[in-house]
Amino acid sequence: MRCPYCRENDDKVVDSRVADDGGAIRRRRECLACGRRYTTYERVEEVGLLVVKRSGEIEPFDRAKLRAGVERAATNRLDTATVDAIVGEVEEELRTQGGEVGSERVGLAVLERLRSLDHVAYLRFASVYKGFEDLADFEREVVELQKTTAPKQR
Numbered sequence: 001m002r003c004p005y006c007r008e009n010d011d012k013v014v015d016s017r018v019a020d021d022g023g024a025i026r027r028r029r030e031c032l033a034c035g036r037r038y039t040t041y042e043r044v045e046e047v048g049l050l051v052v053k054r055s056g057e058i059e060p061f062d063r064a065k066l067r068a069g070v071e072r073a074a075t076n077r078l079d080t081a082t083v084d085a086i087v088g089e090v091e092e093e094l095r096t097q098g099g100e101v102g103s104e105r106v107g108l109a110v111l112e113r114l115r116s117l118d119h120v121a122y123l124r125f126a127s128v129y130k131g132f133e134d135l136a137d138f139e140r141e142v143v144e145l146q147k148t149t150a151p152k153q154r
């Protein structure tokens with residue numbers, strides 16, 4: 001570590017302790033050139049989540065953007081707590097996969113949840129996500145929806 005006083009690159013650690021409730025390690029270092037002491041903090045690098053768009057462009061996961069999309073689809077259908085829960089679950093699911101996820105994975109994770117909650121919100125989200133262009137697209141999706149949500153046999 002470069003000494004902040006004399007810029008020499010030679011030091012020894014004289015003390016290490018946990019800081020920030022375990023979020024960091026604080027080290028006291030002594031410069032071997034000038035003898036002065038300074039402090040460094042070591043933290044875990046935050047694991048970033050990246051979304052690969054259909055265009056191939058990569059951008060950092062944006063929770064607010066996901067939330068806005070779900071909120072739009074859920075207008076007058078689902079309450080805020082439900083929207084928050086969906087966004088939270090989807091984010092958690094994506095983060096456990098980590099690294100890079102395709103944008104279609106994000107959309108599907110939302111659709112999976114909306115399907116069992118509210119069909120109108122599901123269709124709204126699907127229309128944006130799947131880029132519905134006409135009524136036939138909706139009709140096809142509704143047919144799919146009825147198939148996949150047929151009453152379960154007990």
Ligand SMILES: [Zn+2]
Nearest residue numbers: 003006031034
């Ligand atoms: Zn120094």
